[in-house]
Protein backbone atom coordinates (compact mmCIF):
# COMPACT_ATOMS: atom_id res chain seq x y z
CA UNK A 1 0.00 0.00 0.00
CA UNK A 2 2.77 2.35 0.79
CA UNK A 3 4.48 1.56 -2.43
CA UNK A 4 1.13 2.45 -3.86
CA UNK A 5 1.29 6.11 -2.99
CA UNK A 6 2.20 6.13 -6.67
CA UNK A 7 0.03 4.28 -9.21
CA UNK A 8 0.47 0.56 -8.86
CA UNK A 9 2.37 -1.40 -11.43
CA UNK A 10 1.85 -5.10 -11.98
CA UNK A 11 5.25 -5.75 -10.52
CA UNK A 12 4.56 -3.93 -7.28
CA UNK A 13 4.80 -6.10 -4.22
CA UNK A 14 1.24 -5.23 -3.33
CA UNK A 15 0.00 -6.69 -6.62
CA UNK A 16 1.96 -9.88 -6.05
CA UNK A 17 0.44 -9.95 -2.64
CA UNK A 18 -2.99 -10.34 -4.12
CA UNK A 19 -2.11 -13.24 -6.40
CA UNK A 20 -1.50 -16.58 -4.87
CA UNK A 21 -1.84 -20.22 -5.55
CA UNK A 22 -3.01 -19.71 -9.14
CA UNK A 23 -5.97 -17.66 -7.95
CA UNK A 24 -6.11 -14.10 -9.09
CA UNK A 25 -7.94 -11.60 -6.99
CA UNK A 26 -9.42 -8.70 -8.93
CA UNK A 27 -7.10 -5.78 -8.49
CA UNK A 28 -8.06 -2.18 -8.70
CA UNK A 29 -6.03 0.87 -8.08
CA UNK A 30 -6.14 1.45 -4.39
CA UNK A 31 -3.84 2.28 -1.62
CA UNK A 32 -5.01 -0.23 0.94
CA UNK A 33 -8.02 -2.34 1.85
CA UNK A 34 -9.07 0.41 4.27
CA UNK A 35 -8.69 3.20 1.81
CA UNK A 36 -11.95 5.09 2.03
CA UNK A 37 -11.16 6.51 -1.38
CA UNK A 38 -10.98 3.08 -3.02
CA UNK A 39 -13.84 0.84 -4.05
CA UNK A 40 -12.13 -2.37 -3.05
CA UNK A 41 -14.00 -4.62 -0.64
CA UNK A 42 -11.90 -6.71 1.61
CA UNK A 43 -12.93 -10.20 2.59
CA UNK A 44 -10.08 -12.09 4.18
CA UNK A 45 -6.75 -11.19 5.69
CA UNK A 46 -4.15 -11.10 2.96
CA UNK A 47 -1.88 -12.97 5.31
CA UNK A 48 -4.14 -15.95 4.98
CA UNK A 49 -4.41 -15.57 1.23
CA UNK A 50 -0.74 -15.15 0.58
CA UNK A 51 0.29 -18.70 1.17
CA UNK A 52 -3.13 -20.26 1.38
CA UNK A 53 -2.44 -21.21 4.98
CA UNK A 54 -5.13 -20.86 7.55
CA UNK A 55 -2.52 -21.06 10.25
CA UNK A 56 -0.87 -17.77 9.54
CA UNK A 57 -1.33 -15.60 12.59
CA UNK A 58 -2.14 -11.94 11.90
CA UNK A 59 1.00 -9.89 12.47
CA UNK A 60 1.53 -6.31 13.64
CA UNK A 61 5.00 -4.78 13.61
CA UNK A 62 5.24 -2.08 16.26
CA UNK A 63 7.76 0.71 15.68
CA UNK A 64 7.90 2.54 19.00
CA UNK A 65 9.83 3.42 22.11
CA UNK A 66 10.38 1.16 25.08
CA UNK A 67 8.70 2.16 28.36
CA UNK A 68 10.64 0.70 31.28
CA UNK A 69 7.48 1.04 33.39
CA UNK A 70 5.74 -1.40 31.05
CA UNK A 71 2.55 0.64 30.59
CA UNK A 72 3.03 2.33 27.26
CA UNK A 73 5.15 2.08 24.09
CA UNK A 74 6.44 -1.22 22.83
CA UNK A 75 5.38 -2.99 26.02
CA UNK A 76 1.77 -1.79 25.64
CA UNK A 77 1.74 -2.85 21.99
CA UNK A 78 3.06 -6.33 22.77
CA UNK A 79 0.49 -6.89 25.49
CA UNK A 80 -2.41 -5.44 23.49
CA UNK A 81 -1.64 -7.61 20.47
CA UNK A 82 -1.28 -10.64 22.73
CA UNK A 83 -4.65 -9.88 24.30
CA UNK A 84 -6.20 -9.57 20.83
CA UNK A 85 -4.66 -12.82 19.55
CA UNK A 86 -2.27 -11.12 17.13
CA UNK A 87 1.48 -11.61 16.77
CA UNK A 88 3.57 -8.52 17.45
CA UNK A 89 7.15 -7.93 16.34
CA UNK A 90 8.98 -4.90 17.64
CA UNK A 91 11.29 -2.25 16.28
CA UNK A 92 12.56 -0.10 19.13
CA UNK A 93 13.24 3.53 18.26
CA UNK A 94 14.22 4.75 21.71
CA UNK A 95 14.65 3.42 25.20
CA UNK A 96 13.00 5.49 27.89
CA UNK A 97 13.57 5.37 31.61
CA UNK A 98 10.12 6.02 32.99
CA UNK A 99 7.66 5.05 35.66
CA UNK A 100 4.33 6.26 36.98
CA UNK A 101 5.95 9.52 38.11
CA UNK A 102 7.33 10.56 34.72
CA UNK A 103 10.09 10.14 32.16
CA UNK A 104 13.56 10.25 33.68
CA UNK A 105 15.53 9.75 30.48
CA UNK A 106 15.33 9.05 26.76
CA UNK A 107 18.00 7.24 24.78
CA UNK A 108 17.36 7.44 21.03
CA UNK A 109 18.67 4.48 19.09
CA UNK A 110 20.99 5.07 16.11
CA UNK A 111 19.07 5.32 12.82
CA UNK A 112 21.02 2.52 11.19
CA UNK A 113 20.19 0.20 14.03
CA UNK A 114 16.50 1.05 13.83
CA UNK A 115 16.74 0.28 10.09
CA UNK A 116 18.45 -3.01 10.88
CA UNK A 117 15.64 -4.09 13.20
CA UNK A 118 13.02 -3.14 10.63
CA UNK A 119 14.69 -4.98 7.79
CA UNK A 120 15.31 -8.02 9.97
CA UNK A 121 11.58 -8.30 10.61
CA UNK A 122 10.17 -7.22 7.26
CA UNK A 123 12.55 -9.32 5.13
CA UNK A 124 11.73 -12.49 7.02
CA UNK A 125 8.21 -12.26 8.39
CA UNK A 126 4.86 -11.58 6.80
CA UNK A 127 3.87 -8.37 8.51
CA UNK A 128 0.27 -7.34 7.93
CA UNK A 129 0.13 -3.99 9.65
CA UNK A 130 2.80 -1.56 10.82
CA UNK A 131 1.91 0.54 13.82
CA UNK A 132 4.11 3.48 14.75
CA UNK A 133 4.38 5.16 18.12
CA UNK A 134 7.32 7.23 19.32
CA UNK A 135 9.33 8.39 16.30
CA UNK A 136 11.91 10.51 18.11
CA UNK A 137 13.86 11.96 15.18
CA UNK A 138 13.51 12.95 11.56
CA UNK A 139 16.24 10.44 10.67
CA UNK A 140 14.24 7.57 12.18
CA UNK A 141 11.08 8.74 10.39
CA UNK A 142 13.00 8.66 7.07
CA UNK A 143 14.32 5.16 7.81
CA UNK A 144 10.78 4.02 8.55
CA UNK A 145 9.41 5.52 5.33
CA UNK A 146 12.19 3.93 3.29
CA UNK A 147 11.71 0.48 4.82
CA UNK A 148 7.97 0.33 4.48
CA UNK A 149 8.14 1.43 0.87
CA UNK A 150 10.33 -1.59 0.14
CA UNK A 151 8.15 -4.25 1.72
CA UNK A 152 4.49 -5.13 1.16
CA UNK A 153 2.40 -4.35 4.15
CA UNK A 154 -1.35 -3.99 4.28
CA UNK A 155 -1.78 -0.93 6.43
CA UNK A 156 0.05 1.70 8.39
CA UNK A 157 -1.37 2.94 11.68
CA UNK A 158 0.32 6.14 12.85
CA UNK A 159 0.01 7.21 16.47
CA UNK A 160 1.80 10.57 16.34
CA UNK A 161 3.25 10.34 19.85
CA UNK A 162 4.75 13.63 21.00
CA UNK A 163 4.23 13.97 24.73
CA UNK A 164 3.91 11.28 27.42
CA UNK A 165 0.91 11.15 29.76
CA UNK A 166 3.14 12.69 32.43
CA UNK A 167 3.74 15.68 30.13
CA UNK A 168 7.30 14.79 29.11
CA UNK A 169 8.33 15.45 25.50
CA UNK A 170 9.01 12.26 23.51
CA UNK A 171 9.37 13.84 20.06
CA UNK A 172 9.97 17.54 19.60
CA UNK A 173 8.39 19.81 17.04
CA UNK A 174 11.20 19.23 14.51
CA UNK A 175 9.40 15.98 13.67
CA UNK A 176 6.21 17.81 12.58
CA UNK A 177 7.14 18.57 8.93
CA UNK A 178 8.02 14.95 8.23
CA UNK A 179 4.80 13.82 9.92
CA UNK A 180 2.72 16.28 7.92
CA UNK A 181 4.42 15.85 4.55
CA UNK A 182 5.58 12.25 4.47
CA UNK A 183 4.29 9.93 7.18
CA UNK A 184 0.65 11.04 7.27
CA UNK A 185 0.15 10.82 3.49
CA UNK A 186 1.12 7.16 3.64
CA UNK A 187 -0.95 6.30 6.71
CA UNK A 188 -4.19 4.34 6.64
CA UNK A 189 -5.15 5.91 9.92
CA UNK A 190 -3.72 8.56 12.21
CA UNK A 191 -4.78 8.48 15.86
CA UNK A 192 -4.06 11.87 17.40
CA UNK A 193 -4.95 13.10 20.86
CA UNK A 194 -5.86 16.76 21.36
CA UNK A 195 -2.27 17.89 21.97
CA UNK A 196 -1.00 16.00 18.94
CA UNK A 197 -3.84 17.17 16.69
CA UNK A 198 -3.18 20.74 17.75
CA UNK A 199 0.57 20.37 17.11
CA UNK A 200 -0.03 18.86 13.67
CA UNK A 201 -2.24 21.82 12.84
CA UNK A 202 0.23 24.42 14.02
CA UNK A 203 -1.24 25.01 17.46
CA UNK A 204 -4.98 25.42 16.85
CA UNK A 205 -7.28 25.54 19.91
CA UNK A 206 -8.83 22.17 20.79
CA UNK A 207 -11.60 22.67 23.32
CA UNK A 208 -14.85 21.42 21.87
CA UNK A 209 -16.26 18.58 19.80
CA UNK A 210 -16.55 21.03 16.91
CA UNK A 211 -12.82 21.84 17.23
CA UNK A 212 -12.15 18.09 17.04
CA UNK A 213 -14.29 17.72 13.92
CA UNK A 214 -12.48 20.59 12.28
CA UNK A 215 -9.13 19.04 13.25
CA UNK A 216 -10.10 15.61 11.89
CA UNK A 217 -10.96 17.13 8.51
CA UNK A 218 -7.84 19.30 8.44
CA UNK A 219 -5.56 16.36 9.30
CA UNK A 220 -7.33 14.31 6.64
CA UNK A 221 -6.32 16.97 4.14
CA UNK A 222 -2.70 16.08 4.89
CA UNK A 223 -3.29 12.76 3.17
CA UNK A 224 -4.07 9.90 5.58
CA UNK A 225 -6.98 7.66 4.55
CA UNK A 226 -8.67 7.95 7.94
CA UNK A 227 -8.30 10.14 11.00
CA UNK A 228 -9.22 9.55 14.63
CA UNK A 229 -9.03 12.57 16.93
CA UNK A 230 -9.21 11.37 20.52
CA UNK A 231 -11.06 13.54 23.00
CA UNK A 232 -10.04 11.80 26.22
CA UNK A 233 -8.55 15.06 27.51
CA UNK A 234 -11.45 17.25 26.44
CA UNK A 235 -12.40 19.43 29.42
CA UNK A 236 -15.92 19.17 30.81
CA UNK A 237 -16.83 16.16 28.75
CA UNK A 238 -18.64 13.37 30.52
CA UNK A 239 -17.93 10.72 27.90
CA UNK A 240 -14.66 9.99 26.18
CA UNK A 241 -15.71 11.20 22.72
CA UNK A 242 -13.49 10.51 19.72
CA UNK A 243 -14.08 11.87 16.24
CA UNK A 244 -13.50 9.56 13.30
CA UNK A 245 -13.35 10.91 9.75
CA UNK A 246 -13.02 8.63 6.76
CA UNK A 247 -13.09 11.35 4.14
CA UNK A 248 -16.85 11.13 3.74
CA UNK A 249 -18.48 10.79 7.09
CA UNK A 250 -17.71 12.16 10.51
CA UNK A 251 -18.51 9.82 13.38
CA UNK A 252 -18.78 10.75 17.06
CA UNK A 253 -17.70 7.66 18.94
CA UNK A 254 -18.30 7.87 22.64
CA UNK A 255 -17.39 5.59 25.47
CA UNK A 256 -17.68 6.06 29.19
CA UNK A 257 -14.96 8.05 30.90
CA UNK A 258 -13.69 5.67 33.56
CA UNK A 259 -12.78 7.27 36.85
CA UNK A 260 -9.28 5.86 37.44
CA UNK A 261 -5.66 7.01 37.68
CA UNK A 262 -4.61 4.00 35.62
CA UNK A 263 -4.73 5.53 32.15
CA UNK A 264 -1.03 5.54 31.24
CA UNK A 265 -0.53 3.96 27.83
CA UNK A 266 -4.15 4.06 26.65
CA UNK A 267 -3.19 5.88 23.42
CA UNK A 268 -0.59 3.25 22.51
CA UNK A 269 -2.98 0.43 23.37
CA UNK A 270 -5.81 1.97 21.33
CA UNK A 271 -3.63 2.33 18.25
CA UNK A 272 -2.15 -1.15 18.57
CA UNK A 273 -5.60 -2.63 19.10
CA UNK A 274 -6.79 -0.91 15.91
CA UNK A 275 -3.71 -2.33 14.15
CA UNK A 276 -4.43 -5.80 15.55
CA UNK A 277 -8.03 -5.74 14.38
CA UNK A 278 -7.00 -4.51 10.92
CA UNK A 279 -4.45 -7.32 10.76
CA UNK A 280 -7.30 -9.77 11.37
CA UNK A 281 -9.16 -8.27 8.41
CA UNK A 282 -11.63 -5.94 10.13
CA UNK A 283 -12.97 -2.88 8.34
CA UNK A 284 -11.60 0.36 9.79
CA UNK A 285 -14.70 1.54 11.66
CA UNK A 286 -15.20 -1.86 13.31
CA UNK A 287 -11.53 -1.97 14.27
CA UNK A 288 -11.87 1.41 16.00
CA UNK A 289 -15.05 0.40 17.81
CA UNK A 290 -13.49 -2.83 19.03
CA UNK A 291 -10.40 -0.92 20.19
CA UNK A 292 -12.45 1.64 22.11
CA UNK A 293 -14.40 -1.11 23.78
CA UNK A 294 -11.18 -2.99 24.62
CA UNK A 295 -9.73 0.07 26.35
CA UNK A 296 -12.98 0.80 28.19
CA UNK A 297 -13.22 -2.77 29.48
CA UNK A 298 -9.55 -2.87 30.45
CA UNK A 299 -9.88 0.43 32.33
CA UNK A 300 -12.93 -0.75 34.24
CA UNK A 301 -11.19 -3.99 35.07
CA UNK A 302 -7.98 -2.19 36.14
CA UNK A 303 -9.46 0.89 37.74
CA UNK A 304 -8.36 0.01 41.25
CA UNK A 305 -5.06 -1.78 40.61
CA UNK A 306 -2.05 -0.17 42.23
CA UNK A 307 1.22 -0.13 40.33
CA UNK A 308 3.69 2.62 41.21
CA UNK A 309 3.23 5.67 43.39
CA UNK A 310 2.94 8.36 40.67
CA UNK A 311 -0.07 10.18 39.39
CA UNK A 312 -0.75 7.97 36.40
CA UNK A 313 -0.57 4.20 36.66
CA UNK A 314 -0.67 1.57 33.92
CA UNK A 315 -3.71 -0.60 33.30
CA UNK A 316 -3.88 -4.31 32.71
CA UNK A 317 -3.88 -5.05 28.98
CA UNK A 318 -3.92 -8.78 29.54
CA UNK A 319 -7.23 -9.01 31.35
CA UNK A 320 -8.50 -11.23 28.56
CA UNK A 321 -5.88 -13.83 29.45
CA UNK A 322 -6.81 -13.83 33.13
CA UNK A 323 -9.63 -15.55 34.91
CA UNK A 324 -12.18 -13.08 33.56
CA UNK A 325 -12.13 -13.97 29.88
CA UNK A 326 -15.86 -13.66 29.47
CA UNK A 327 -16.72 -11.10 32.12
CA UNK A 328 -18.62 -8.25 30.65
CA UNK A 329 -18.52 -4.70 31.96
CA UNK A 330 -21.82 -5.44 33.67
CA UNK A 331 -20.36 -8.42 35.51
CA UNK A 332 -17.24 -6.44 36.40
CA UNK A 333 -19.40 -3.67 37.86
CA UNK A 334 -21.98 -5.75 39.68
CA UNK A 335 -21.49 -7.65 42.92
CA UNK A 336 -24.00 -8.41 45.71
CA UNK A 337 -22.41 -5.62 47.80
CA UNK A 338 -23.58 -3.13 45.16
CA UNK A 339 -27.14 -3.69 46.42
CA UNK A 340 -26.37 -1.72 49.61
CA UNK A 341 -28.07 1.48 48.56
CA UNK A 342 -30.15 0.90 45.47
CA UNK A 343 -31.59 4.13 43.99
CA UNK A 344 -34.74 3.65 41.90
CA UNK A 345 -35.74 6.70 39.83
CA UNK A 346 -39.22 8.14 39.37
CA UNK A 347 -40.05 10.65 36.65
CA UNK A 348 -43.10 12.03 38.51
CA UNK A 349 -40.86 13.02 41.42
CA UNK A 350 -38.27 14.54 39.09
CA UNK A 351 -40.98 16.59 37.40
CA UNK A 352 -42.29 17.75 40.77
CA UNK A 353 -38.82 19.00 41.77
CA UNK A 354 -37.96 20.27 38.26
CA UNK A 355 -35.03 17.94 37.63
CA UNK A 356 -33.89 15.90 34.67
CA UNK A 357 -33.39 12.15 35.07
CA UNK A 358 -29.68 12.58 34.45
CA UNK A 359 -29.34 15.22 37.16
CA UNK A 360 -31.25 13.01 39.58
CA UNK A 361 -29.00 10.05 38.80
CA UNK A 362 -25.83 12.15 39.12
CA UNK A 363 -26.98 13.45 42.49
CA UNK A 364 -27.83 9.98 43.78
CA UNK A 365 -24.40 8.71 42.78
CA UNK A 366 -22.73 11.75 44.30
CA UNK A 367 -24.52 10.98 47.58
CA UNK A 368 -23.36 7.36 47.56
CA UNK A 369 -25.93 5.23 45.70
CA UNK A 370 -24.24 1.93 44.88
CA UNK A 371 -26.57 0.87 42.04
CA UNK A 372 -29.23 2.69 40.02
CA UNK A 373 -32.45 1.51 38.40
CA UNK A 374 -34.31 3.63 35.87
CA UNK A 375 -37.98 3.03 36.68
CA UNK A 376 -39.68 5.30 34.19
CA UNK A 377 -43.26 4.21 33.72
CA UNK A 378 -44.45 7.26 31.77
CA UNK A 379 -41.76 7.86 29.19
CA UNK A 380 -42.18 7.14 25.49
CA UNK A 381 -39.74 4.55 24.20
CA UNK A 382 -37.54 7.05 22.40
CA UNK A 383 -37.40 9.41 25.36
CA UNK A 384 -36.64 6.52 27.68
CA UNK A 385 -33.85 5.29 25.42
CA UNK A 386 -32.25 8.73 25.23
CA UNK A 387 -32.34 9.16 28.99
CA UNK A 388 -31.08 5.62 29.54
CA UNK A 389 -28.17 6.10 27.14
CA UNK A 390 -27.11 9.27 28.96
CA UNK A 391 -27.46 7.54 32.34
CA UNK A 392 -25.35 4.56 31.19
CA UNK A 393 -22.50 6.99 30.48
CA UNK A 394 -22.91 8.71 33.86
CA UNK A 395 -23.07 5.47 35.82
CA UNK A 396 -20.23 3.77 33.98
CA UNK A 397 -17.91 6.69 34.53
CA UNK A 398 -18.50 6.26 38.25
CA UNK A 399 -18.34 2.45 38.28
CA UNK A 400 -22.00 2.21 39.33
CA UNK A 401 -24.18 -0.44 37.64
CA UNK A 402 -27.32 0.79 35.89
CA UNK A 403 -30.38 -1.42 35.48
CA UNK A 404 -33.59 -0.74 33.55
CA UNK A 405 -37.00 -1.46 35.05
CA UNK A 406 -39.23 -3.76 32.99
CA UNK A 407 -37.82 -2.93 29.52
CA UNK A 408 -35.41 -5.55 28.21
CA UNK A 409 -35.42 -3.83 24.81
CA UNK A 410 -34.27 -0.53 26.30
CA UNK A 411 -31.59 -2.30 28.35
CA UNK A 412 -30.25 -3.95 25.20
CA UNK A 413 -30.43 -0.80 23.11
CA UNK A 414 -28.56 1.41 25.59
CA UNK A 415 -26.18 -1.33 26.74
CA UNK A 416 -27.30 -0.98 30.34
CA UNK A 417 -25.90 -3.47 32.82
CA UNK A 418 -29.19 -5.33 33.08
CA UNK A 419 -32.87 -5.21 34.02
CA UNK A 420 -35.18 -5.47 36.99
CA UNK A 421 -38.37 -7.42 36.27
CA UNK A 422 -41.41 -8.36 38.31
CA UNK A 423 -43.74 -11.35 38.46
CA UNK A 424 -46.01 -9.92 35.76
CA UNK A 425 -43.20 -8.73 33.46
CA UNK A 426 -41.36 -10.83 30.90
CA UNK A 427 -40.48 -14.26 32.36
CA UNK A 428 -36.99 -14.35 33.83
CA UNK A 429 -35.81 -17.17 31.59
CA UNK A 430 -36.96 -15.28 28.47
CA UNK A 431 -35.18 -12.15 29.65
CA UNK A 432 -32.07 -14.23 30.26
CA UNK A 433 -32.25 -15.65 26.72
CA UNK A 434 -32.53 -12.16 25.27
CA UNK A 435 -29.88 -10.56 27.46
CA UNK A 436 -27.38 -13.42 27.53
CA UNK A 437 -25.37 -14.52 30.52
CA UNK A 438 -23.38 -11.31 30.82
CA UNK A 439 -26.14 -8.94 31.91
CA UNK A 440 -27.61 -8.62 35.39
CA UNK A 441 -31.21 -9.62 36.07
CA UNK A 442 -33.07 -8.74 39.25
CA UNK A 443 -36.49 -10.27 39.98
CA UNK A 444 -39.19 -9.08 42.38
CA UNK A 445 -40.30 -11.80 44.80
CA UNK A 446 -42.87 -11.77 47.58
CA UNK A 447 -42.83 -15.46 48.47
CA UNK A 448 -40.27 -18.24 49.08
CA UNK A 449 -41.60 -20.10 46.01
CA UNK A 450 -40.98 -17.12 43.77
CA UNK A 451 -37.50 -16.75 45.28
CA UNK A 452 -36.69 -20.38 44.50
CA UNK A 453 -37.99 -19.98 40.93
CA UNK A 454 -35.94 -16.79 40.41
CA UNK A 455 -32.78 -18.70 41.20
CA UNK A 456 -33.68 -21.59 38.87
CA UNK A 457 -34.49 -19.14 36.07
CA UNK A 458 -31.11 -17.44 36.27
CA UNK A 459 -31.73 -14.25 38.26
CA UNK A 460 -28.75 -12.49 39.83
CA UNK A 461 -30.58 -10.95 42.77
CA UNK A 462 -34.03 -10.62 44.31
CA UNK A 463 -35.94 -7.42 45.04
CA UNK A 464 -38.23 -8.19 47.96
CA UNK A 465 -41.16 -6.09 49.13
CA UNK A 466 -43.22 -4.26 50.00
CA UNK A 467 -41.58 -4.29 53.33
CA UNK A 468 -43.61 -1.27 54.44
CA UNK A 469 -46.50 0.61 52.88
CA UNK A 470 -45.64 2.97 50.05
CA UNK A 471 -47.27 5.74 48.04
CA UNK A 472 -44.93 5.16 45.13
CA UNK A 473 -46.52 1.94 43.89
CA UNK A 474 -50.30 1.57 43.87
CA UNK A 475 -51.94 -1.38 45.63
CA UNK A 476 -48.65 -2.86 46.68
CA UNK A 477 -48.78 -5.98 48.83
CA UNK A 478 -47.12 -5.50 52.23
CA UNK A 479 -45.13 -8.51 53.38
CA UNK A 480 -43.36 -6.91 56.36
CA UNK A 481 -40.04 -7.88 57.88
CA UNK A 482 -41.21 -11.47 58.38
CA UNK A 483 -42.09 -11.84 54.71
CA UNK A 484 -38.70 -10.38 53.80
CA UNK A 485 -36.93 -12.85 56.06
CA UNK A 486 -38.78 -15.86 54.64
CA UNK A 487 -37.84 -14.83 51.08
CA UNK A 488 -34.19 -14.37 52.08
CA UNK A 489 -34.07 -17.76 53.78
CA UNK A 490 -35.59 -19.49 50.73
CA UNK A 491 -32.76 -18.43 48.43
CA UNK A 492 -29.03 -18.16 48.12
CA UNK A 493 -29.42 -15.17 45.86
CA UNK A 494 -28.56 -11.75 47.27
CA UNK A 495 -31.68 -9.80 48.27
CA UNK A 496 -32.49 -6.09 48.35
CA UNK A 497 -35.49 -4.94 50.39
CA UNK A 498 -37.95 -2.42 48.91
CA UNK A 499 -41.11 -0.54 49.81
CA UNK A 500 -41.48 2.42 52.17
CA UNK A 501 -37.85 2.32 53.29
CA UNK A 502 -36.22 5.51 54.56
CA UNK A 503 -33.66 6.75 57.09
CA UNK A 504 -35.87 5.98 60.07
CA UNK A 505 -36.50 2.31 59.29
CA UNK A 506 -33.52 1.21 57.12
CA UNK A 507 -31.53 -0.03 60.11
CA UNK A 508 -34.43 -2.17 61.36
CA UNK A 509 -34.58 -3.76 57.92
CA UNK A 510 -30.86 -4.54 57.86
CA UNK A 511 -31.03 -5.91 61.38
CA UNK A 512 -33.25 -8.91 60.50
CA UNK A 513 -29.98 -10.82 60.54
CA UNK A 514 -29.85 -12.84 57.31
CA UNK A 515 -26.55 -12.81 55.44
CA UNK A 516 -28.02 -12.58 51.93
CA UNK A 517 -29.96 -9.39 52.67
CA UNK A 518 -27.51 -6.95 51.09
CA UNK A 519 -29.26 -3.60 51.17
CA UNK A 520 -32.31 -1.45 50.54
CA UNK A 521 -33.91 -0.10 47.36
CA UNK A 522 -35.43 3.33 47.75
CA UNK A 523 -37.47 5.71 45.62
CA UNK A 524 -39.22 8.53 47.52
CA UNK A 525 -36.80 8.82 50.43
CA UNK A 526 -34.15 9.84 47.87
CA UNK A 527 -35.96 11.34 44.90
CA UNK A 528 -38.96 13.00 46.54
CA UNK A 529 -36.65 15.23 48.57
CA UNK A 530 -35.17 18.66 48.05
CA UNK A 531 -31.56 17.50 47.98
CA UNK A 532 -31.06 14.02 46.56
CA UNK A 533 -27.35 13.82 47.29
CA UNK A 534 -27.76 14.86 50.93
CA UNK A 535 -30.53 12.32 51.54
CA UNK A 536 -28.58 9.60 49.76
CA UNK A 537 -25.47 10.45 51.81
CA UNK A 538 -27.41 10.22 55.08
CA UNK A 539 -28.94 6.87 54.20
CA UNK A 540 -25.63 5.50 52.98
CA UNK A 541 -23.97 6.45 56.28
CA UNK A 542 -26.73 4.70 58.24
CA UNK A 543 -26.43 1.56 56.12
CA UNK A 544 -22.65 1.50 56.51
CA UNK A 545 -23.12 1.80 60.24
CA UNK A 546 -25.68 -1.02 60.28
CA UNK A 547 -23.29 -3.22 58.31
CA UNK A 548 -20.43 -2.35 60.66
CA UNK A 549 -22.52 -3.32 63.67
CA UNK A 550 -23.48 -6.60 62.03
CA UNK A 551 -19.90 -7.44 61.08
CA UNK A 552 -18.63 -6.33 64.48
CA UNK A 553 -21.24 -8.55 66.10
CA UNK A 554 -20.12 -11.64 64.14
Ligand SMILES: Cc1ncc(COP(=O)(O)OP(=O)(O)O)c(N)n1
Pocket residue numbers: 342344373375405406420421422423424425442443444462463464465473496498521
Ligand atom coordinates in the same frame (compact mmCIF):
# COMPACT_ATOMS: atom_id res chain seq x y z
C1 LIG B 1 -35.12 -3.49 43.42
C2 LIG B 1 -36.53 -3.58 43.01
N1 LIG B 1 -37.32 -4.46 43.60
C3 LIG B 1 -38.60 -4.56 43.23
C4 LIG B 1 -39.10 -3.79 42.22
C5 LIG B 1 -40.50 -3.93 41.73
O1 LIG B 1 -40.54 -4.47 40.43
P1 LIG B 1 -41.95 -4.92 39.82
O2 LIG B 1 -42.53 -5.90 40.74
O3 LIG B 1 -41.74 -5.32 38.43
O4 LIG B 1 -42.77 -3.60 39.87
P2 LIG B 1 -42.51 -2.27 39.06
O5 LIG B 1 -41.30 -1.62 39.64
O6 LIG B 1 -42.30 -2.61 37.64
O7 LIG B 1 -43.73 -1.44 39.28
C6 LIG B 1 -38.25 -2.88 41.63
N2 LIG B 1 -38.65 -2.10 40.64
N3 LIG B 1 -36.97 -2.81 42.02
Ligand SMILES: Cc1nc(C(=O)O)sc1CCOP(=O)(O)O
Pocket residue numbers: 344444463464465466467469470471472473476498499500501521522523524525
Ligand atom coordinates in the same frame (compact mmCIF):
# COMPACT_ATOMS: atom_id res chain seq x y z
C1 LIG C 1 -41.06 -0.02 42.88
C2 LIG C 1 -41.51 -0.71 44.09
N1 LIG C 1 -41.58 -2.08 44.17
C3 LIG C 1 -42.03 -2.48 45.32
C4 LIG C 1 -42.22 -3.88 45.69
O1 LIG C 1 -42.77 -4.15 46.74
O2 LIG C 1 -41.82 -4.73 44.90
S1 LIG C 1 -42.35 -1.22 46.38
C5 LIG C 1 -41.90 -0.10 45.24
C6 LIG C 1 -41.91 1.36 45.47
C7 LIG C 1 -40.84 1.78 46.43
O3 LIG C 1 -40.87 3.13 46.53
P1 LIG C 1 -40.60 3.89 47.91
O4 LIG C 1 -39.18 3.69 48.23
O5 LIG C 1 -40.91 5.33 47.58
O6 LIG C 1 -41.54 3.33 48.90
Ligand SMILES: [Mg+2]
Pocket residue numbers: 405406420421422425
Ligand atom coordinates in the same frame (compact mmCIF):
# COMPACT_ATOMS: atom_id res chain seq x y z
MG1 LIG D 1 -42.03 -4.44 36.64
